Amino acid sequence: MPPVSERRERERAHRHQMIIDSARELAETEGWEAVTTRRLAERVEYSQPVLYSHFHGKDAIVAAVALDGFAELAADLRGARQAAPAPGPALRAVCDAYLRFASERPALYQAMFVLPTDLRFASAETPAPLRACFDEFVACFDPGNERRELVAEVVWSALHGITVLSASGRIPAAWQEERVDLLVTRLARTP
Amino acid sequence: MPPVSERRERERAHRHQMIIDSARELAETEGWEAVTTRRLAERVEYSQPVLYSHFHGKDAIVAAVALDGFAELAADLRGARQAAPAPGPALRAVCDAYLRFASERPALYQAMFVLPTDLRFASAETPAPLRACFDEFVACFDPGNERRELVAEVVWSALHGITVLSASGRIPAAWQEERVDLLVTRLARTP
């Protein structure tokens, strides 16, 4: 491949990531309803149609943002789990890391778990970062427990429910600590 | 008040409810993204601006739909709880009723719990139907348990998480039964 087109491809890749990053920044500072193709194009200093040479449409852009988010979340969860001394405290640590991620990057979390997306979950073509996130929850349980995937799903669902309901003001923001306590202590043990 | 304006007011109230019902039907059949002020106006056979003489804006219309939904959900939950023989099975019955409501009326559920709304939750000016829904969960626990409100919040959050994650394909639609089993059996008891 000639070096010129090599450089072009590099620049194109750079611009690709620039679009994703700009969308994410814009969403984090002003919310997703402020992320429009016009404002996004203005930010990356190109016209709107170039966005469509990188992504099928706006949905694909938020999906790309979400994918980056899943990679970060997986790293966070893994770090929290491995820093814990035992499987018991590990679940608690992972839950805390999950809630911290959601509250520190609400727009990113929204792109990952709330906004309509065509990312495939729980199937063969599920991207690796998604699966990695879920696996961190599963890994907190005894491998001998054949229902551990089910328990992980329930824990994850509960955390997600707590997150979105408190983010939208549907449950009080206080008592988060106590809710996680309740959740972990009662769901962790294998009866 | 003269009978003529009395009739007018009655007609106006009828049209008011007609807007709400049309919005709900449209959402149930084609999803909320298909509910536009134009289509809504066409359905009630008036022009768009009349919508704004009834509601501040589109958000207020979905809030009205949601409010109707809360009344129905509260009735469902109450019926399920009172049909149960004891507090233990009651929680399970209420959870089942909740999930059935969510899966049978997905758009209505979305208006109530997912779409951005200015309905006040968990505060002084919370509308009665909202509070009634939450209270049905609380009533499943022993009044002597001073943490029963917290437990109710967690149960509700988990149900909500299960609902939205499976509705958006983020967890498999199967195993719902088992998830609720897990949730109820481990969170119900008062240790």
Add this chain to the structure above:
DNA sequence: CCCGGATGCTAGCAGTGCTAGACATGCTTG
């Protein structure tokens, strides 16, 4: 009978996601 106020309409604004077609730039080939 005529007037005034309420009522609902037409038309339009500013914004959205997305795309067709023009244009220029630069690479490849005769």
Add this chain to the structure above:
DNA sequence: CAAGCATGTCTAGCACTGCTAGCATCCGGG
């Protein structure tokens, strides 16, 4: 080295959104 092709980008515009200003029209009260 020049001609022409292909790639890349932009301008302009489409069909749609929520929402509103201002104008008819109609009906009840004096």
